[in-house]
Amino acid sequence: MKTQPKVLTFLTILSVVLFLGALGMVFLFAPIEAVMGYVQKIFYFHISNAWVGMLGFMVAAVSGIFYLVSKDLKWDIVELSAVEISLVFFLIAIVSGSIWAKPTWGTYWTWDARLTTAAILEMIYLAYLLLRQGIEDPERRARFSAVYTLIGVISVPITFLSIHIWQTIHPAVIGVGSSSSQGSFGMTPAMLITMFFCLTTFSVVFITLLWYRIRLGQLAEQVDQLKYKIMQ
Amino acid sequence: MQKQTAINRPSSTYLKVIGAIVWKDLVAELRSRELLSAMLLFALLVILIFNFAIDLQPDLRITITAGVLWVTFAFAGTLGLNRSMAVEKDRGCLDGLLLAPVDRSAIYFGKALSNLAFMLIVAMIVLPIYSILYNINVLNPGLLLVVILGSTGYAAIGTLLSSMAIQTRTRDVLLPVLLFPVIVPVLLAAVKASGGFLQNLPVNEIWPWLNILIAYDVIFTAVAFMVFEFVVEE
Amino acid sequence: MIKVHKLIKRFGSKTVLRGLDFDVHQGEFVALLGPNGAGKTTFLRILASLARPTLGSVQIAGYTLPAQAGAVRARLGVVTHLPLLYGDLSAEENLRFYGSMYGIMGLNRRVQEVLDMIGLTLRRRDMVRTFSRGMQQRLAIGRAILHDPEVVLFDEPYTGLDQDACDMLDALLRDVAERGRTVVMTSHDLARVEGLATRFDVLSRGVISASTKRDDLGKNNLLDFYRQSLAG
Numbered sequence: 001m002k003t004q005p006k007v008l009t010f011l012t013i014l015s016v017v018l019f020l021g022a023l024g025m026v027f028l029f030a031p032i033e034a035v036m037g038y039v040q041k042i043f044y045f046h047i048s049n050a051w052v053g054m055l056g057f058m059v060a061a062v063s064g065i066f067y068l069v070s071k072d073l074k075w076d077i078v079e080l081s082a083v084e085i086s087l088v089f090f091l092i093a094i095v096s097g098s099i100w101a102k103p104t105w106g107t108y109w110t111w112d113a114r115l116t117t118a119a120i121l122e123m124i125y126l127a128y129l130l131l132r133q134g135i136e137d138p139e140r141r142a143r144f145s146a147v148y149t150l151i152g153v154i155s156v157p158i159t160f161l162s163i164h165i166w167q168t169i170h171p172a173v174i175g176v177g178s179s180s181s182q183g184s185f186g187m188t189p190a191m192l193i194t195m196f197f198c199l200t201t202f203s204v205v206f207i208t209l210l211w212y213r214i215r216l217g218q219l220a221e222q223v224d225q226l227k228y229k230i231m232q
Numbered sequence: 233m234q235k236q237t238a239i240n241r242p243s244s245t246y247l248k249v250i251g252a253i254v255w256k257d258l259v260a261e262l263r264s265r266e267l268l269s270a271m272l273l274f275a276l277l278v279i280l281i282f283n284f285a286i287d288l289q290p291d292l293r294i295t296i297t298a299g300v301l302w303v304t305f306a307f308a309g310t311l312g313l314n315r316s317m318a319v320e321k322d323r324g325c326l327d328g329l330l331l332a333p334v335d336r337s338a339i340y341f342g343k344a345l346s347n348l349a350f351m352l353i354v355a356m357i358v359l360p361i362y363s364i365l366y367n368i369n370v371l372n373p374g375l376l377l378v379v380i381l382g383s384t385g386y387a388a389i390g391t392l393l394s395s396m397a398i399q400t401r402t403r404d405v406l407l408p409v410l411l412f413p414v415i416v417p418v419l420l421a422a423v424k425a426s427g428g429f430l431q432n433l434p435v436n437e438i439w440p441w442l443n444i445l446i447a448y449d450v451i452f453t454a455v456a457f458m459v460f461e462f463v464v465e466e
Numbered sequence: 467m468i469k470v471h472k473l474i475k476r477f478g479s480k481t482v483l484r485g486l487d488f489d490v491h492q493g494e495f496v497a498l499l500g501p502n503g504a505g506k507t508t509f510l511r512i513l514a515s516l517a518r519p520t521l522g523s524v525q526i527a528g529y530t531l532p533a534q535a536g537a538v539r540a541r542l543g544v545v546t547h548l549p550l551l552y553g554d555l556s557a558e559e560n561l562r563f564y565g566s567m568y569g570i571m572g573l574n575r576r577v578q579e580v581l582d583m584i585g586l587t588l589r590r591r592d593m594v595r596t597f598s599r600g601m602q603q604r605l606a607i608g609r610a611i612l613h614d615p616e617v618v619l620f621d622e623p624y625t626g627l628d629q630d631a632c633d634m635l636d637a638l639l640r641d642v643a644e645r646g647r648t649v650v651m652t653s654h655d656l657a658r659v660e661g662l663a664t665r666f667d668v669l670s671r672g673v674i675s676a677s678t679k680r681d682d683l684g685k686n687n688l689l690d691f692y693r694q695s696l697a698g
Contacts, residue, residue, distance in 0.1 A: 068462055073478075123413040130409055134400030138478030140466070144396050147459050148410065151389070154455060155414040162417040162444050166424065225479035245569035252566040260554035263593070324548030327516055328609075332567035333539035466517040 004215075011208045018201040022194075030194040042100045044194060048202035049093035050118070055206060056086025057121065061153035064146030076142035077221070079149060080132070081213035085206065087125040094118055113163040120159055124152040249334045253342025257316065258349060267315040271354045275308040279362060293366055298427035301362065301370070302382070302419055305355060309386055310408050312350045313394040316343065321398045326464070336461040340391065344456070348387040355379050374429030374438070381445040382422035385452060389414060392456040395463050421445045467492040467617060467648045468513065473522035475508055482508050484672035485522070490665075492616070495649040497663035499656070499692055504669045506652040510621045513650065514544045527616050540568070543610035543618040547625045549602045550609065553595030557586050557605050560594060561612060568613040576612065584608040584638060600631025607638055618642060620651035624658060636662065660688045668695040 026044050033040035060082040067075035097115070098108040109115065128148055135141040187195065261267050282300045320326040320343075329339050359370050359379075390411055397407040421444040428438035470488035474481065482505040490496055500506050511517040512524060515535045524531040526538045551560050561580060565573040581587045584604040594602060603623060610618060623639075624632055632655075639662055643649050653659050659666070660680075666688060668676040676695030683691060 120413045120416055127409045127413060130402070130406060131396070131400065134402035134406055136401075140399065143462050144399075147392075147396065147462055150459065151392075151414055151452075151455065154451065155417065158417045158444070158448060158451070159414075159420075162420050165440055165444070166420060221479065228479050245567075248566050248569065252563055256552065256555065256559075256563050259559065260552055263554045319552070323553065324546060324550045325552060327544075327546065327548075328550035328564070329567070330516060331514065331539055331542070331544055332564075333536045334567065334569075335536075466511075 008208070008211055008215075011204065011211065015201075015205045015208045018197075018204055022198045022201040025194045025197050030191055031188060033191075036104060039100060039103055042096050044198045046093055046096040046100060047195065048198045049089045049096065051199055052202050052206045053086045053090030053093055053121070055203065056082045056089065056210075057153060057156075059210070060086070060149050064149040067142055067146045068150075071139075073138065073142055073221075074218075076138075076145065077214050077217035078210075079142075079145060081210050081217060083125055083128055083149070085209050085213060087122065087129075089202075089206070090118065090122055090125070094122065113160055113167050116163050117156060117160040121152075121156055124148075124156070128152070245334055246338050249332065249338040250342045250345065253329070253339065254345045254349065257343075257346035260319070261350070267312055267350060268353060270315065271308045271312050271350065272357060274311055275304050275354055275358045276361065278304045278307060279358070279365070283365075293368055294430055295427065297362070297366070297368055297370065297430060298423045301359075301426065302423045304358065305351065305379075305383070306386070306412070306415070306419060307408075308354055309351055309383075309390060310411065312354070313347055313387075313390045313411075314397075314404050314407055316347055316350065317391075317394045317398040318403075330464060336464060337457050339464070340395075340457060340460040343395075344387050344391040344453075347391050348383055351383040351387060352380065355383065368430070370430065372429050375426050378422055378425045378429065378442070378445070381425075381442065381449060382418055385418040385445060385449045386415060388449060388453040388456055392460060392463065395460070399463075417444055417448050421448070467494075467527060468650070469523075469525040470513075471523045473509075473512065473524060474520050475505070475512060475517070476520045482672060483512075486669075486673050488667070488674055490648055490650065492648050493646050494665055495643045495663045496651070496665045496667055497659035498650060498652045498667050498669055499654075499659075500652075500669035501696065505672055506669050507621055509669060510544075510619055510650070510652060514542065514619055515539055516544075540613065541616045543613070543615035544621075545603075545606050545610045545619070545623055546621045547623070549594075549606050551594045551602060551605060554593060556591045556593055557581065557597070558590040560605065561608060564609050565612055570613055580608040580612055583611075583641065585634070598631070599626050600628065600634065603627060603631065603635060604638060607635075607642065611642060615647070617648045617650070620649065620653075622652055622654065624653060624655050632658065656688050656692060666691065668692060670696055 022044075026041050030041065030044070032038060060079045063075045063079035063082060067073075067079065094115075097118075101110070102108050128145060131148055132141055132145055135144060279300065282304075320329065330336070359375075362368070363370050390407075393410045393414075394407050397403055397410060400406055421441040425438050425441035425445065428441065468488065468490040470486060473483050473486040473488070475483040486509065488509075498506055498509070508517065512519055512531070513526065515531055515538050518532045527541045529537040529541075531538055552563070555563065558577060558581070561577045562573060565577060570576055578587075581590055584607060586601065586605060586608070589597070589601070594605065597605065607623075620639075623635060627635060636658065639649075639651075643662070649663075651659065651663070663680065665677065665679050666683070667674050670676075676691070678691060
């Protein structure tokens with residue numbers, strides 16, 4: 001196995017630096033929001049995590065298609081890595097959103113379009129992992145995973161749309177307030193800069209983690225090969 | 233005596249193959265009635281349980297009916313999908329189907345149509361019984377249309393996913409886990425549309441839901457049709 | 467009729483077939499022998515177009531796999547150790563179903579012919595789930611030759627059969643082979659295949675390690691040949 005490429009080491013350091021920078025920006029640079037106060041700052045992380053979660057899903061879907069076309073198992077590792085990482089980031093997004101929601105809306109959860117779709121997306125990720133667990137043959141596992149990712153990526157937008165239509169026809173009145181009425185705020189330029197900085201930071205962190213995870217997957221595969229050779 | 237048995241051109245065989253699979257599934261099921269009785273029993277039990285779980289007072293019933301019906305169909309549907317594919321897998325019959333010199337998608341359409349037929353048969357029995365038990369007339373042409381559209385989407389994606397699930401170790405458990413997150417648009421739209429027809433809402437209010445159902449049916453039938461061979465061929 | 471060149475089949479890191487060469491002329495009856503796990507079933511599945519080669523070329527009746535799989539399937543009959551029959555259909559209905567899958571013309575007449583050949587005419591209307599294993603196997607062979615294939619593959623057809631059923635199967639196999647068909651059969655029952663096959667190949671460690679024609683066996687009986695080829 002090749003030793004860690006220089007680019008990866010660079011990216012790791014960059015991730016750490018950017019993350020510290022982001023923390024700094026969020027707590028020191030960005031102004032405190034008028035209505036919500038300090039708790040609004042969680043939004044920077046919430047949205048960044050959600051962004052990464054969705055980005056990861058796109059990466060997974062594209063890798064899936066590449067696998068089906070090329071039959072090269074390396075795309076399967078990329079796909080799996082993307083799903084695993086997105087699963088965690090998206091979970092953080094949901095949880096951070098709930099933490100923000102309680103003081104703002106008076107409830108941890110509401111069944112609006114975005115949250116419901118987010119929950120469904122997490123379930124698709126978990127179903128994906130469960131699917132992989134039930135298959136031994138690596139080639140079949142890769143094929144089925146790719147197909148399921150494809151189905152997931154097509155159904156999630158439709159799901160979001162249908163719940164959204166449901167919402168506009170029957171506006172949700174669950175809990176004290178709904179997401180569309182309260183909790184929205186305009187962003188000052190300083191906030192916008194902070195937001196973009198956080199988004200960039202998290203994207204870099206995502207790529208770094210993805211790369212590590214892919215290397216891990218490749219290592220695991222090599223171990224399998226060696227094991228098989230010895231058992232011959 | 234070596235005579236090559238004449239074989240038809242592949243193009244004319246495609247529809248025949250689909251027809252043969254549907255015929256085979258229906259005849260076999262008519263004889264054993266395993267699948268249908270399991271689905272029916274399950275559906276009726278679910279409806280019964282709903283009666284106790286949600287206190288179905290007369291005035292609440294109309295609003296809840298659509299939801300109860302579709303949850304019932306969704307769960308009974310997984311039973312049907314599982315059984316239908318298990319028949320093929322257990323005796324190796326799936327290989328038998330794959331050995332035929334015909335496009336894989338014909339097998340998909342055949343199985344999807346039989347699955348759809350089973351779902352509709354169950355619906356046709358459950359709906360009148362529901363009407364009698366809860367004194368609500370659910371035999372409404374609009375509702376029947378929604379049942380057909382919803383079941384089509386369900387069968388389209390369900391057949392594909394059950395073909396995958398049946399080839400894994402975790403089979404029966406896996407199918408609902410894979411299916412339900414991606415079937416949400418169908419369930420949502422079907423419940424809304426059914427409810428709309430039951431409450432006699434104006435058609436233009438129901439129309440968006442029918443639209444979603446139709447769009448979903450078309451999109452996922454097309455996707456499943458294109459992707460099926462990846463699921464069955466090694 | 468069957469030309470296999472440098473066939474490689476991998477399952478993830480496991481290589482099951484390692485550059486296998488296999489050449490069968492029309493009318494030959496090849497018994498494929500080998501220890502369990504040697505890859506016989508995998509090889510047969512690839513010939514049957516149910517699995518794809520990882521590398522190498524496979525040609526049957528002049529058509530390449532997997533590109534021209536449809537044309538191959540029309541000329542191929544397969545009998546595995548699973549019956550591939552529907553228990554809730556009658557013998558006749560099973561044959562008619564497969565007949566329509568192959569698009570056979572004059573189906574009624576052909577089904578009658580096959581039923582006579584396998585000796586199940588009297589039980590044509592009985593449900594297959596009431597059949598003994600031996601009868602199911604005969605019906606399975608009937609199904610395999612319904613479309614008059616040029617090549618027939620058998621994977622361990624004697625599994626689970628009693629003595630009488632085995633004898634009946636022998637007679638049927640001879641009948642099948644007589645009509646100029648090419649047959650490849652895997653089996654553990656050396657005594658049985660000795661009387662049927664014209665050629666014996668041994669598949670060991672992912673390649674054909676030995677091959678001999680029946681006429682060349684001479685004094686060495688099959689068991690010795692088999693043992694020798696594995697020891698080498």
